[in-house]
Amino acid sequence: LDSESEKVVQDALDKVVALKRRTTIIIAHRLSTIRKxxxxxxxxGGKIAEQGTHQQLVQLNGIYAGLVASASSASRDIFDTLKHQCDCAPRAVSMGEYVASPRAASGLVTGFAKESDYLLKEPSYVINLDGHKTAPSSTEARTDQKATSSLWGSTFTLTNTILGSGTLxxxxxxxxxxxxxxxAIMLAIALITRYSVQLLLSASDRAGQNCAKTYESLGHFAMGAxxxxxxxxTFIFGGFGTLVxxxxxTTDLCAAVLSVGAKxxxxxxxxxxxxxxxxxxLSRRIGKLWLSSVLAILSIGYVVAFVFVAFLSVYNEDGGVIASGVQAVRLDPGSVYTVTLLISAFxxxxxxxxVYEELKDRSLAKMNRAVVGAVxxxxxLYExxxxxxxxxxGAxxxxxxxxxxxxxxVQKHQSIALPLLAGQLCMALALLLTTPIAMWPFRSCxxxxxxxxxxxxxxxSHEASYKEYAGVTVxxxxxxxxxxxxxxxVKIPLSIVGSVSGSLLIFIMPALFFLLQSPGPLLTREHTGPLLMIATGIVVGVLGLSLTLYKLAHEYF
Known part of the structure:
Protein backbone atom coordinates (compact mmCIF):
# COMPACT_ATOMS: atom_id res chain seq x y z
CA LEU A 1 0.00 0.00 0.00
CA ASP A 2 1.29 3.44 -0.86
CA SER A 3 1.01 6.36 1.57
CA GLU A 4 -2.38 7.56 0.29
CA SER A 5 -3.80 4.04 0.47
CA GLU A 6 -2.52 3.72 4.02
CA LYS A 7 -4.46 6.87 4.86
CA VAL A 8 -7.66 5.37 3.42
CA VAL A 9 -7.28 2.30 5.61
CA GLN A 10 -6.40 4.35 8.69
CA ASP A 11 -9.43 6.62 8.17
CA ALA A 12 -11.66 3.56 7.96
CA LEU A 13 -10.18 2.21 11.18
CA ASP A 14 -10.72 5.56 12.91
CA LYS A 15 -14.39 5.49 11.91
CA VAL A 16 -14.79 2.00 13.35
CA VAL A 17 -13.13 2.96 16.62
CA ALA A 18 -15.38 6.00 16.90
CA LEU A 19 -18.44 3.77 16.45
CA LYS A 20 -17.06 1.36 19.10
CA ARG A 21 -17.59 -1.65 16.86
CA ARG A 22 -15.50 -4.76 17.14
CA THR A 23 -13.65 -5.00 13.87
CA THR A 24 -10.72 -6.86 12.44
CA ILE A 25 -8.91 -5.87 9.28
CA ILE A 26 -6.49 -8.28 7.67
CA ILE A 27 -3.87 -7.02 5.24
CA ALA A 28 -0.85 -8.31 3.34
CA HIS A 29 -1.98 -11.83 2.50
CA ARG A 30 0.11 -13.96 0.21
CA LEU A 31 -1.02 -13.77 -3.39
CA SER A 32 -1.62 -17.52 -3.50
CA THR A 33 -4.07 -17.35 -0.59
CA ILE A 34 -6.27 -14.58 -1.99
CA ARG A 35 -7.64 -16.48 -4.94
CA LYS A 36 -10.65 -17.92 -3.09
CA GLY A 45 -3.22 6.20 -5.13
CA GLY A 46 -5.77 6.18 -2.32
CA LYS A 47 -8.52 4.81 -4.59
CA ILE A 48 -9.81 1.38 -5.50
CA ALA A 49 -8.19 0.70 -8.86
CA GLU A 50 -9.63 -2.79 -9.38
CA GLN A 51 -12.05 -5.07 -7.57
CA GLY A 52 -13.66 -8.42 -8.21
CA THR A 53 -12.92 -12.12 -7.90
CA HIS A 54 -9.56 -13.63 -8.74
CA GLN A 55 -10.75 -14.83 -12.15
CA GLN A 56 -12.34 -11.48 -13.03
CA LEU A 57 -9.20 -9.52 -12.15
CA VAL A 58 -6.95 -11.88 -14.10
CA GLN A 59 -9.15 -11.44 -17.19
CA LEU A 60 -9.02 -7.66 -16.66
CA ASN A 61 -5.26 -7.88 -17.34
CA GLY A 62 -4.42 -4.97 -15.04
CA ILE A 63 -2.38 -4.50 -11.86
CA TYR A 64 -3.58 -7.71 -10.23
CA ALA A 65 -2.92 -9.79 -13.35
CA GLY A 66 0.63 -8.43 -13.46
CA LEU A 67 1.17 -9.44 -9.83
CA VAL A 68 -0.13 -12.94 -10.56
CA ALA A 69 2.25 -13.27 -13.51
CA SER A 70 5.24 -12.07 -11.49
CA ALA A 71 4.38 -14.38 -8.61
CA SER A 72 4.35 -17.42 -10.89
CA SER A 73 7.85 -16.71 -12.18
CA ALA A 74 9.42 -15.66 -8.89
CA SER A 75 8.95 -16.81 -5.33
CA ARG A 76 5.55 -16.07 -3.81
CA ASP A 77 6.05 -12.43 -2.90
CA ILE A 78 3.90 -10.79 -0.29
CA PHE A 79 1.01 -9.05 -2.00
CA ASP A 80 0.04 -5.92 -0.08
CA THR A 81 -3.72 -5.66 -0.36
CA LEU A 82 -6.87 -4.86 1.50
CA LYS A 83 -9.37 -7.69 1.20
CA HIS A 84 -13.11 -7.65 1.99
CA GLN A 85 -14.70 -10.58 3.83
CA CYS A 86 -11.30 -12.22 4.17
CA ASP A 87 -10.57 -15.71 5.35
CA CYS A 88 -7.96 -15.53 8.12
CA ALA A 89 -6.58 -19.01 7.48
CA PRO A 90 -4.22 -19.12 4.49
CA ARG A 91 -4.82 -22.80 3.75
CA ALA A 92 -5.84 -26.06 5.32
CA VAL A 93 -3.35 -27.60 7.71
CA SER A 94 -2.73 -31.32 8.01
CA MET A 95 -0.50 -33.29 10.37
CA GLY A 96 1.15 -30.27 11.92
CA GLU A 97 2.17 -28.53 8.69
CA TYR A 98 3.39 -25.09 9.76
CA VAL A 99 1.60 -22.05 8.38
CA ALA A 100 2.49 -18.50 9.34
CA SER A 101 -0.26 -16.84 11.33
CA PRO A 102 -2.33 -13.93 9.97
CA ARG A 103 -0.71 -11.53 12.43
CA ALA A 104 2.73 -12.62 11.24
CA ALA A 105 1.76 -11.75 7.69
CA SER A 106 0.24 -8.42 8.60
CA GLY A 107 3.34 -7.50 10.55
CA LEU A 108 5.32 -7.48 7.32
CA VAL A 109 3.62 -4.28 6.16
CA THR A 110 5.37 -1.10 7.18
CA GLY A 111 3.43 2.01 8.14
CA PHE A 112 0.90 0.15 10.34
CA ALA A 113 2.56 0.27 13.73
CA LYS A 114 -0.82 0.39 15.46
CA GLU A 115 -2.36 -2.38 13.37
CA SER A 116 -2.15 -4.89 16.24
CA ASP A 117 -4.31 -2.60 18.36
CA TYR A 118 -7.21 -3.39 16.08
CA LEU A 119 -6.76 -7.16 16.11
CA LEU A 120 -9.32 -7.68 18.84
CA LYS A 121 -9.98 -10.93 20.69
CA GLU A 122 -13.30 -11.69 19.01
CA PRO A 123 -13.44 -10.21 15.51
CA SER A 124 -17.03 -9.63 14.48
CA TYR A 125 -16.79 -7.74 11.21
CA VAL A 126 -14.41 -7.02 8.38
CA ILE A 127 -14.64 -3.44 7.15
CA ASN A 128 -15.25 -2.10 3.69
CA LEU A 129 -13.46 1.01 2.53
CA ASP A 130 -16.60 3.08 2.98
CA GLY A 131 -16.69 2.21 6.68
CA HIS A 132 -19.87 0.14 6.62
CA LYS A 133 -19.84 -3.19 8.43
CA THR A 134 -20.28 -6.53 6.74
CA ALA A 135 -21.50 -9.60 8.59
CA PRO A 136 -19.13 -12.54 8.27
CA SER A 137 -21.72 -14.97 7.00
CA SER A 138 -19.69 -15.93 3.93
CA THR A 139 -16.67 -16.69 6.10
CA GLU A 140 -18.76 -18.88 8.33
CA ALA A 141 -20.16 -20.62 5.28
CA ARG A 142 -16.67 -21.41 4.01
CA THR A 143 -15.72 -22.69 7.46
CA ASP A 144 -18.79 -24.93 7.53
CA GLN A 145 -17.81 -26.38 4.15
CA LYS A 146 -14.46 -27.47 5.59
CA ALA A 147 -16.05 -28.82 8.80
CA THR A 148 -17.06 -32.32 7.71
CA SER A 149 -15.75 -34.52 10.53
CA SER A 150 -18.25 -36.22 12.84
CA LEU A 151 -17.88 -36.52 16.59
CA TRP A 152 -16.81 -40.15 16.22
CA GLY A 153 -14.31 -39.27 13.50
CA SER A 154 -12.76 -36.54 15.65
CA THR A 155 -12.57 -38.93 18.60
CA PHE A 156 -10.80 -41.53 16.46
CA THR A 157 -8.30 -38.97 15.13
CA LEU A 158 -7.42 -37.77 18.63
CA THR A 159 -7.17 -41.35 19.89
CA ASN A 160 -4.83 -42.11 17.00
CA THR A 161 -2.70 -39.11 18.02
CA ILE A 162 -2.48 -40.20 21.67
CA LEU A 163 -1.73 -43.87 21.11
CA GLY A 164 1.71 -44.63 19.75
CA SER A 165 5.01 -46.22 20.60
CA GLY A 166 4.67 -44.91 24.16
CA THR A 167 2.05 -47.60 24.76
CA LEU A 168 4.84 -50.18 24.98
CA ALA A 184 -3.00 -42.36 40.51
CA ILE A 185 -0.42 -40.40 38.50
CA MET A 186 -1.81 -41.76 35.22
CA LEU A 187 -5.34 -40.68 36.18
CA ALA A 188 -4.09 -37.23 37.19
CA ILE A 189 -2.22 -36.76 33.89
CA ALA A 190 -5.28 -37.91 31.92
CA LEU A 191 -7.45 -35.31 33.69
CA ILE A 192 -4.81 -32.61 33.24
CA THR A 193 -4.58 -33.45 29.53
CA ARG A 194 -8.32 -33.02 29.16
CA TYR A 195 -8.23 -29.67 30.99
CA SER A 196 -5.23 -28.33 29.07
CA VAL A 197 -6.84 -29.17 25.71
CA GLN A 198 -9.93 -27.27 26.87
CA LEU A 199 -7.74 -24.25 27.67
CA LEU A 200 -6.12 -24.53 24.24
CA LEU A 201 -9.48 -24.65 22.45
CA SER A 202 -10.84 -21.77 24.53
CA ALA A 203 -7.81 -19.68 23.59
CA SER A 204 -8.43 -20.54 19.94
CA ASP A 205 -12.06 -19.44 20.22
CA ARG A 206 -11.03 -16.16 21.82
CA ALA A 207 -8.61 -15.53 18.97
CA GLY A 208 -11.47 -15.76 16.49
CA GLN A 209 -13.17 -18.51 14.57
CA ASN A 210 -10.66 -18.55 11.73
CA CYS A 211 -7.58 -16.84 13.12
CA ALA A 212 -5.75 -19.60 15.01
CA LYS A 213 -5.91 -23.04 13.43
CA THR A 214 -2.46 -24.32 14.37
CA TYR A 215 -0.42 -24.29 17.56
CA GLU A 216 2.13 -21.97 15.95
CA SER A 217 -0.38 -19.43 14.67
CA LEU A 218 -2.18 -19.39 18.03
CA GLY A 219 1.15 -18.84 19.75
CA HIS A 220 1.91 -15.94 17.43
CA PHE A 221 -1.56 -14.46 17.90
CA ALA A 222 -1.18 -14.57 21.70
CA MET A 223 2.53 -13.81 22.14
CA GLY A 224 3.83 -12.52 18.83
CA ALA A 225 7.16 -13.83 17.54
CA THR A 234 8.54 -27.56 21.39
CA PHE A 235 7.74 -29.38 18.15
CA ILE A 236 11.34 -29.64 16.97
CA PHE A 237 12.68 -30.90 20.31
CA GLY A 238 9.72 -33.19 20.94
CA GLY A 239 9.57 -34.46 17.38
CA PHE A 240 13.26 -35.32 17.35
CA GLY A 241 12.98 -37.35 20.55
CA THR A 242 9.84 -39.10 19.35
CA LEU A 243 11.46 -40.10 16.05
CA VAL A 244 14.51 -41.45 17.88
CA THR A 250 11.54 -50.76 15.66
CA THR A 251 15.15 -51.93 15.93
CA ASP A 252 14.56 -53.77 19.21
CA LEU A 253 11.46 -55.53 17.89
CA CYS A 254 13.13 -56.56 14.62
CA ALA A 255 16.19 -57.76 16.53
CA ALA A 256 13.97 -59.89 18.78
CA VAL A 257 12.21 -61.45 15.80
CA LEU A 258 15.43 -62.09 13.85
CA SER A 259 17.47 -63.08 16.95
CA VAL A 260 20.10 -60.41 16.22
CA GLY A 261 22.62 -59.64 18.96
CA ALA A 262 23.02 -56.24 20.62
CA LYS A 263 26.28 -55.51 18.78
CA LEU A 282 10.54 -37.83 0.54
CA SER A 283 6.86 -37.76 -0.42
CA ARG A 284 5.28 -34.30 -0.08
CA ARG A 285 1.77 -35.76 0.05
CA ILE A 286 1.02 -37.09 3.48
CA GLY A 287 -2.36 -38.42 2.37
CA LYS A 288 -0.55 -41.38 0.80
CA LEU A 289 0.50 -42.54 4.28
CA TRP A 290 -2.97 -42.82 5.86
CA LEU A 291 -2.83 -46.63 5.81
CA SER A 292 0.16 -46.61 8.18
CA SER A 293 -1.90 -44.72 10.73
CA VAL A 294 -4.70 -47.30 10.64
CA LEU A 295 -2.17 -50.14 10.84
CA ALA A 296 -0.56 -48.56 13.90
CA ILE A 297 -3.90 -48.37 15.75
CA LEU A 298 -4.74 -51.99 14.91
CA SER A 299 -1.27 -53.15 15.99
CA ILE A 300 -1.49 -51.32 19.32
CA GLY A 301 -4.93 -52.83 19.95
CA TYR A 302 -3.57 -56.29 19.16
CA VAL A 303 -0.55 -55.85 21.48
CA VAL A 304 -2.78 -54.71 24.36
CA ALA A 305 -5.06 -57.72 23.82
CA PHE A 306 -2.03 -60.04 23.60
CA VAL A 307 -0.52 -58.81 26.89
CA PHE A 308 -3.93 -59.16 28.57
CA VAL A 309 -4.52 -62.72 27.31
CA ALA A 310 -0.91 -63.75 28.05
CA PHE A 311 -1.24 -62.50 31.63
CA LEU A 312 -4.48 -64.42 32.20
CA SER A 313 -3.02 -67.57 30.65
CA VAL A 314 0.20 -67.49 32.69
CA TYR A 315 -1.67 -66.42 35.83
CA ASN A 316 -3.90 -69.51 35.59
CA GLU A 317 -0.96 -71.80 34.80
CA ASP A 318 0.99 -70.56 37.83
CA GLY A 319 -1.96 -71.02 40.16
CA GLY A 320 -2.79 -67.35 40.66
CA VAL A 321 0.70 -66.18 41.61
CA ILE A 322 1.88 -62.75 40.48
CA ALA A 323 5.51 -61.84 39.76
CA SER A 324 7.93 -60.92 42.51
CA GLY A 325 8.78 -57.30 43.17
CA VAL A 326 5.28 -55.92 42.63
CA GLN A 327 4.72 -52.91 44.89
CA ALA A 328 1.75 -50.64 45.51
CA VAL A 329 3.90 -47.56 46.14
CA ARG A 330 7.52 -47.02 45.18
CA LEU A 331 9.36 -43.74 45.69
CA ASP A 332 12.91 -43.24 44.44
CA PRO A 333 14.63 -41.16 41.72
CA GLY A 334 13.41 -43.67 39.13
CA SER A 335 9.82 -42.70 39.91
CA VAL A 336 10.33 -39.66 37.68
CA TYR A 337 9.90 -41.99 34.68
CA THR A 338 6.24 -42.43 35.64
CA VAL A 339 5.52 -38.73 35.19
CA THR A 340 7.68 -38.03 32.15
CA LEU A 341 6.72 -41.15 30.19
CA LEU A 342 2.99 -40.74 30.86
CA ILE A 343 3.09 -37.06 29.85
CA SER A 344 4.45 -38.16 26.47
CA ALA A 345 1.89 -40.97 26.29
CA PHE A 346 -1.17 -38.69 26.62
CA VAL A 355 -9.38 -31.54 14.50
CA TYR A 356 -11.45 -28.77 16.11
CA GLU A 357 -11.49 -26.86 12.83
CA GLU A 358 -12.77 -29.89 10.90
CA LEU A 359 -15.48 -30.81 13.44
CA LYS A 360 -18.95 -30.47 11.92
CA ASP A 361 -21.30 -28.07 13.80
CA ARG A 362 -18.41 -27.45 16.11
CA SER A 363 -18.70 -26.11 19.63
CA LEU A 364 -16.43 -26.22 22.63
CA ALA A 365 -18.79 -28.64 24.41
CA LYS A 366 -18.88 -30.99 21.41
CA MET A 367 -15.11 -30.96 21.03
CA ASN A 368 -14.72 -31.61 24.75
CA ARG A 369 -16.77 -34.78 24.32
CA ALA A 370 -14.36 -35.91 21.60
CA VAL A 371 -11.37 -35.15 23.85
CA VAL A 372 -12.93 -36.98 26.80
CA GLY A 373 -13.67 -39.97 24.57
CA ALA A 374 -10.13 -40.10 23.17
CA VAL A 375 -8.44 -39.69 26.55
CA LEU A 381 -5.93 -49.36 27.02
CA TYR A 382 -3.01 -48.03 29.07
CA GLU A 383 -4.60 -49.40 32.25
CA GLY A 394 7.11 -57.26 38.41
CA ALA A 395 10.40 -55.50 39.06
CA VAL A 410 8.45 -68.35 25.34
CA GLN A 411 10.07 -71.78 25.78
CA LYS A 412 8.38 -72.07 29.16
CA HIS A 413 5.01 -70.90 27.78
CA GLN A 414 5.01 -72.17 24.19
CA SER A 415 1.36 -71.32 23.56
CA ILE A 416 2.22 -67.61 23.21
CA ALA A 417 5.02 -68.09 20.64
CA LEU A 418 3.01 -67.41 17.46
CA PRO A 419 0.82 -64.62 18.93
CA LEU A 420 3.99 -62.95 20.24
CA LEU A 421 5.69 -63.17 16.84
CA ALA A 422 2.63 -61.65 15.17
CA GLY A 423 2.54 -58.83 17.73
CA GLN A 424 6.24 -58.03 17.32
CA LEU A 425 6.03 -58.02 13.52
CA CYS A 426 2.86 -55.91 13.41
CA MET A 427 4.18 -53.38 15.91
CA ALA A 428 7.56 -53.13 14.18
CA LEU A 429 5.91 -52.62 10.78
CA ALA A 430 3.41 -50.10 12.18
CA LEU A 431 6.11 -48.01 13.87
CA LEU A 432 8.30 -48.21 10.79
CA LEU A 433 5.50 -46.88 8.57
CA THR A 434 4.42 -44.29 11.15
CA THR A 435 7.89 -42.74 11.29
CA PRO A 436 7.44 -40.81 7.98
CA ILE A 437 4.17 -39.39 9.35
CA ALA A 438 5.91 -38.28 12.54
CA MET A 439 8.54 -36.61 10.34
CA TRP A 440 6.00 -34.13 8.94
CA PRO A 441 5.44 -31.74 11.88
CA PHE A 442 9.11 -32.00 12.86
CA ARG A 443 10.41 -31.27 9.36
CA SER A 444 7.81 -28.54 8.79
CA CYS A 445 9.05 -26.61 11.82
CA SER A 461 7.28 -24.59 5.05
CA HIS A 462 5.36 -25.60 1.91
CA GLU A 463 7.17 -22.83 0.01
CA ALA A 464 10.50 -24.66 0.30
CA SER A 465 11.90 -26.02 -2.95
CA TYR A 466 12.16 -29.78 -3.37
CA LYS A 467 15.95 -29.60 -2.95
CA GLU A 468 15.53 -27.80 0.38
CA TYR A 469 12.81 -30.26 1.38
CA ALA A 470 15.00 -33.27 0.54
CA GLY A 471 18.10 -31.72 2.13
CA VAL A 472 16.37 -31.10 5.46
CA THR A 473 14.94 -34.63 5.32
CA VAL A 474 18.38 -36.20 4.75
CA VAL A 490 14.12 -45.91 24.60
CA LYS A 491 13.21 -44.48 28.00
CA ILE A 492 15.93 -41.83 27.56
CA PRO A 493 14.40 -39.88 24.63
CA LEU A 494 10.84 -40.47 25.85
CA SER A 495 11.61 -39.25 29.36
CA ILE A 496 13.58 -36.17 28.24
CA VAL A 497 10.88 -35.26 25.71
CA GLY A 498 8.18 -35.70 28.36
CA SER A 499 9.94 -33.45 30.86
CA VAL A 500 10.82 -30.64 28.42
CA SER A 501 8.40 -30.62 25.48
CA GLY A 502 5.62 -32.31 27.44
CA SER A 503 5.64 -29.72 30.20
CA LEU A 504 5.48 -26.94 27.59
CA LEU A 505 2.91 -28.60 25.35
CA ILE A 506 0.50 -29.81 28.05
CA PHE A 507 0.98 -27.48 31.03
CA ILE A 508 2.54 -24.13 30.17
CA MET A 509 1.56 -23.09 26.64
CA PRO A 510 -2.23 -23.77 26.71
CA ALA A 511 -2.54 -21.94 30.04
CA LEU A 512 -0.33 -19.08 28.84
CA PHE A 513 -2.27 -18.62 25.59
CA PHE A 514 -5.54 -18.61 27.56
CA LEU A 515 -4.35 -16.05 30.11
CA LEU A 516 -2.90 -13.69 27.52
CA GLN A 517 -6.30 -13.44 25.82
CA SER A 518 -8.35 -13.14 29.01
CA PRO A 519 -9.78 -9.73 29.89
CA GLY A 520 -9.50 -8.26 33.35
CA PRO A 521 -6.86 -8.68 36.06
CA LEU A 522 -4.59 -11.72 36.15
CA LEU A 523 -5.22 -12.77 39.75
CA THR A 524 -8.88 -13.82 39.67
CA ARG A 525 -10.73 -17.00 40.55
CA GLU A 526 -11.23 -17.80 36.86
CA HIS A 527 -7.47 -17.77 36.31
CA THR A 528 -6.61 -20.05 39.26
CA GLY A 529 -6.53 -23.18 37.10
CA PRO A 530 -4.33 -21.76 34.32
CA LEU A 531 -1.92 -20.22 36.85
CA LEU A 532 -1.62 -23.57 38.65
CA MET A 533 -0.99 -25.25 35.27
CA ILE A 534 1.89 -22.88 34.51
CA ALA A 535 3.42 -23.37 37.97
CA THR A 536 3.02 -27.16 37.72
CA GLY A 537 4.54 -27.18 34.24
CA ILE A 538 7.63 -25.30 35.43
CA VAL A 539 8.07 -27.69 38.38
CA VAL A 540 7.53 -30.78 36.22
CA GLY A 541 9.91 -29.51 33.54
CA VAL A 542 12.77 -28.53 35.85
CA LEU A 543 12.40 -31.35 38.38
CA GLY A 544 11.60 -33.98 35.75
CA LEU A 545 14.60 -33.14 33.57
CA SER A 546 16.95 -32.91 36.58
CA LEU A 547 15.88 -36.28 38.02
CA THR A 548 15.94 -37.89 34.58
CA LEU A 549 19.51 -36.76 33.94
CA TYR A 550 20.52 -37.78 37.48
CA LYS A 551 19.00 -41.24 37.02
CA LEU A 552 20.57 -41.71 33.59
CA ALA A 553 23.99 -40.63 34.87
CA HIS A 554 23.88 -43.28 37.60
CA GLU A 555 22.60 -46.00 35.25
CA TYR A 556 24.91 -45.52 32.27
CA PHE A 557 27.98 -43.57 33.45
Missing part, protein backbone atom coordinates in the same frame (compact mmCIF):
# COMPACT_ATOMS: atom_id res chain seq x y z
CA UNK A 37 -11.72 -14.55 -1.66
CA UNK A 38 -15.25 -13.29 -2.35
CA UNK A 39 -13.90 -9.90 -3.36
CA UNK A 40 -10.37 -8.61 -3.93
CA UNK A 41 -9.64 -4.88 -3.88
CA UNK A 42 -6.50 -3.39 -5.39
CA UNK A 43 -5.90 0.05 -3.83
CA UNK A 44 -3.65 2.47 -5.69
CA UNK A 169 6.55 -48.14 27.72
CA UNK A 170 3.47 -47.61 29.92
CA UNK A 171 4.00 -50.82 31.98
CA UNK A 172 7.54 -49.65 32.79
CA UNK A 173 6.15 -46.22 33.75
CA UNK A 174 3.74 -47.83 36.23
CA UNK A 175 6.45 -50.18 37.53
CA UNK A 176 8.65 -47.17 38.35
CA UNK A 177 6.18 -45.95 41.01
CA UNK A 178 4.13 -49.04 41.90
CA UNK A 179 0.68 -50.04 40.73
CA UNK A 180 -1.26 -47.80 43.14
CA UNK A 181 0.81 -44.61 42.89
CA UNK A 182 1.45 -45.18 39.19
CA UNK A 183 -2.26 -45.45 38.43
CA UNK A 226 8.01 -15.29 20.97
CA UNK A 227 4.96 -17.56 20.76
CA UNK A 228 6.01 -18.79 17.33
CA UNK A 229 9.55 -19.54 18.52
CA UNK A 230 8.27 -21.35 21.62
CA UNK A 231 5.94 -23.55 19.57
CA UNK A 232 8.69 -24.29 17.05
CA UNK A 233 11.13 -25.28 19.80
CA UNK A 245 12.23 -43.55 20.10
CA UNK A 246 10.38 -44.90 17.04
CA UNK A 247 13.62 -46.17 15.51
CA UNK A 248 14.78 -47.68 18.81
CA UNK A 249 11.46 -49.51 19.25
CA UNK A 264 24.68 -55.95 15.35
CA UNK A 265 21.39 -54.14 15.93
CA UNK A 266 22.74 -50.97 14.31
CA UNK A 267 22.65 -52.71 10.92
CA UNK A 268 18.89 -53.18 11.29
CA UNK A 269 18.48 -49.48 12.08
CA UNK A 270 20.52 -48.37 9.07
CA UNK A 271 18.75 -50.77 6.72
CA UNK A 272 15.23 -49.79 7.81
CA UNK A 273 15.99 -46.07 7.51
CA UNK A 274 17.57 -46.35 4.05
CA UNK A 275 15.12 -48.90 2.61
CA UNK A 276 11.80 -47.75 4.12
CA UNK A 277 11.79 -44.53 6.15
CA UNK A 278 13.83 -42.33 3.80
CA UNK A 279 11.92 -43.11 0.56
CA UNK A 280 8.54 -42.60 2.27
CA UNK A 281 9.73 -39.38 3.92
CA UNK A 347 -0.11 -35.72 24.47
CA UNK A 348 -2.57 -34.91 21.66
CA UNK A 349 -2.32 -31.11 21.59
CA UNK A 350 -0.49 -30.83 18.27
CA UNK A 351 -3.56 -32.04 16.34
CA UNK A 352 -6.32 -30.74 18.64
CA UNK A 353 -6.72 -27.43 16.77
CA UNK A 354 -6.89 -28.93 13.22
CA UNK A 376 -10.84 -42.23 28.05
CA UNK A 377 -10.09 -44.87 25.40
CA UNK A 378 -6.35 -44.30 25.79
CA UNK A 379 -6.62 -44.50 29.58
CA UNK A 380 -8.46 -47.85 29.44
CA UNK A 384 -4.94 -52.88 30.75
CA UNK A 385 -1.42 -53.16 29.35
CA UNK A 386 0.17 -51.45 32.38
CA UNK A 387 -1.41 -53.63 35.08
CA UNK A 388 -1.16 -56.88 33.12
CA UNK A 389 2.46 -56.22 32.16
CA UNK A 390 3.56 -55.10 35.62
CA UNK A 391 1.78 -57.91 37.50
CA UNK A 392 3.23 -60.44 35.07
CA UNK A 393 6.88 -59.30 35.20
CA UNK A 396 11.81 -56.92 35.80
CA UNK A 397 9.37 -54.95 33.61
CA UNK A 398 11.30 -53.42 30.69
CA UNK A 399 10.77 -50.13 28.87
CA UNK A 400 9.43 -52.15 25.91
CA UNK A 401 6.96 -54.67 27.30
CA UNK A 402 7.31 -56.99 24.30
CA UNK A 403 11.00 -57.50 25.12
CA UNK A 404 9.98 -59.13 28.41
CA UNK A 405 8.73 -62.09 26.39
CA UNK A 406 12.25 -63.49 25.99
CA UNK A 407 13.12 -66.80 24.25
CA UNK A 408 13.40 -68.43 27.69
CA UNK A 409 9.97 -67.14 28.63
CA UNK A 446 12.68 -27.08 10.80
CA UNK A 447 11.90 -25.83 7.29
CA UNK A 448 10.03 -22.83 8.69
CA UNK A 449 13.03 -21.86 10.80
CA UNK A 450 15.38 -22.37 7.85
CA UNK A 451 13.21 -20.30 5.49
CA UNK A 452 12.84 -17.51 8.06
CA UNK A 453 16.62 -17.28 8.41
CA UNK A 454 17.08 -17.45 4.64
CA UNK A 455 14.36 -14.96 3.62
CA UNK A 456 14.32 -12.71 6.66
CA UNK A 457 10.54 -13.11 7.06
CA UNK A 458 8.27 -15.84 8.38
CA UNK A 459 7.64 -18.24 5.49
CA UNK A 460 5.39 -21.33 5.46
CA UNK A 475 20.11 -34.18 7.49
CA UNK A 476 17.29 -34.80 9.96
CA UNK A 477 17.23 -38.54 9.35
CA UNK A 478 21.02 -38.72 9.62
CA UNK A 479 20.97 -37.09 13.08
CA UNK A 480 18.01 -39.20 14.19
CA UNK A 481 19.74 -42.35 12.94
CA UNK A 482 22.95 -41.57 14.85
CA UNK A 483 21.07 -40.91 18.08
CA UNK A 484 18.96 -44.06 17.77
CA UNK A 485 22.12 -46.16 17.31
CA UNK A 486 24.05 -44.73 20.26
CA UNK A 487 21.19 -44.12 22.75
CA UNK A 488 21.08 -47.28 24.90
CA UNK A 489 17.40 -47.24 25.93
Missing amino acids: ADKICVVN AVPFAIASSGWLLGN AGTRLAEF SYLIF DKWMITVFTVIAVVFPLS ACHNTALP GVAFV IIALCGYLQF DTKDNILLNFSPEY VLSVYLRVKNGVQTP LSLALILLCSIFVPS
